[in-house]
Amino acid sequence: MEDHTPDTLEKACTRAGLKMTGQRRTILAVLDEAQDHPSVETVYERSRAHDSSISMATVYRTLNMLDELGLVVRHEFKENFARYELNMQHHHHLIDVDSGKVIEFQNIEIEQIKQKIAEELGYDLIECRLELYGRKRT
């Protein structure tokens, strides 16, 4: 019998051979539930709300591990700290310069053009970041 429940970070980590401790389970659940792009601090606070024994060091270590596994994407918008999000389908960001709100979008034309550009420069495209910074039209 195959497992048809949606893939969670916890499953992905177990599959990667990691031990599943209480702290880790909590942090992964917080990330799975996040609909936004939380900072390390935010992940820490949300995790602490469930388990106050969780330390900042563990949050950092967990996020770094998830980044290395490619399960999460690390961003550094024009702020001096990192923000993370689940690595679901590929998309880009528009950051509201007034509120800091992050809007996600996808665009097939961008995907095609960036491939073409890398190719013309003699490179294989490995990764890409596109960030638009804008102000809400009044």
Added chain:
Amino acid sequence: MEDHTPDTLEKACTRAGLKMTGQRRTILAVLDEAQDHPSVETVYERSRAHDSSISMATVYRTLNMLDELGLVVRHEFKENFARYELNMQHHHHLIDVDSGKVIEFQNIEIEQIKQKIAEELGYDLIECRLELYGRKRT
């Protein structure tokens, strides 16, 4: 008689009403001559080669000031420090993931599409970052 010599950072700063000290003149010249995307550390070293009295604090203060004036563009590629470049014509970057080399490129299609995307989301585009990360084709 108008001045037809190319615009330098020094002129732009003087025009902005800033005092032109020896240290500042040196740092601005270093940036004017830079053909790459130097880090703060690099700007510091190059400036020191001309005037060893220049301090790191002044380099940071100068770069922050130039950034605020929009004369320079601050980047944070996937490194944990900032890199700067003159704000000449608009372009994007392809970063060689193996060597860290930065290649600049421009693309009119990207410019059009990003405008369109911001518009569709109800935003006025203020700024934009596009970074491609790739590996040299063998």
Added chain:
DNA sequence: GTAGCTGCAAACTCTTTGCAACTCT
């Protein structure tokens, strides 16, 4: 003369790490 600039050193923020204790598997 004075507002602005500077170097120094200390402070700050974000992030990483050594270590001893603990816990999944």
Added chain:
DNA sequence: AGAGTTGCAAAGAGTTTGCAGCTAC
């Protein structure tokens, strides 16, 4: 049992800042 994980506190990197002295205008 043993390798992996944790919290703590200290260390690290990059960046900012208070202050007293100096300098361009």
